[in-house]
Amino acid sequence: MKRRPAAGRTSGKPHLWRRSAEFRAIAVAAIRRFNAERHLHPICGAKAKSTGEPCRRIPAKGRTRCKLHGGATPRGDGPAGWHTPGFPNGLPTGKPRSDAHKARKRRQRRAEIAAMTAAELARLEAWRHTHKPGSRRDRAHGRHAREARQWLDTIMQEAPSAPTPDQAELDALRARFRAHLAQLEAEIAEAVEDEPPVGGLFD
Template sequence: MSLTKKQRDFLNSAHFKEARMRGLKNAWAKQANGPKCGAKTRADGAPCRKPVAEEGQRCRLHGGATPKGKNWHRRQFPKKGAPLSKLQKKLSELKRRDGKAEERRAAMSPEERATHEKRRKANRPGTPTERQQARDGRKAKKLIDDLRQNKKPDSGEISKLEAHIRKLEGQAQKLKLDQYDEDELPEVFK
């Protein structure tokens, strides 16, 4: 992109150069007085002097770019408004990584695969509370599905109660029969 004569004149003017230097000095002062990474460097063990956004954080070279928080295990995509090339690069990286993982799984023996699947199912991502809520949700969904299909919940207590009800109904029937003489019995009970 070429600049017009007016633009070139402005960029070369003393006013612009002074404003640019003021901006640079402010940025340098903010960087010099702001919080630093502080991680121990491998070279000499001195604290890292790279600037960070907040006190207590680390620079990107010392783990500051590592995802943290409750979404650390989820795939992180570029923010809305980022260039399309960044998204395409992320998608191709994920496709490559998924392909490598699939190759590793294909190369596993059946025993290794069974161990892998068992561990994968046991170690679901999320906090313990989130995992417990998911388990409770699955149980509730199963119960609702059973009720919709008119199935009784699989419970030993219900079958015991039903057996007890049948026993009591049988006893009630015997008591009714004992109240009547043979001649007075209703036709149904003869």
């Protein structure tokens, strides 16, 4: 019975560097050369959470941080942009966000317009004159905004309503209290003016 190769191994000659002194010598020399030149390479410098000290790893290719501190995070727009799944050959052509899908939709729309009759073209032109360009969601949002603005303008232009009997009674009481307060302040001012001055020590 033929044995299957272990996980991570191939059916050829696995791990030649383990069985060959020459391969081990090449690996050791490469590691020593890398360690000798490591101080010449830039370092990540990000604060490590485990130790609180600057990270000493080598940054990712073309970045200033290592892959553990954001160096492998996609940037910019497009298929390899931020929060966008990256694919080796770009986005699948069946996805709505792909350029091929958008181009296919444009071709289909042009073909539909070319196949329209004169009456259908006239209705399309009339529809274009009465509808703003953009998606249906954008037009609905603009319509709701216009309705809300019109509602606010109507409220602001409304005449003030007549006061109720309770409000009229409260206004009368406020006026009486203000008049009484003004009278008391006038009496206090007169009493202060009529009061004889107090003599000093040497009067």
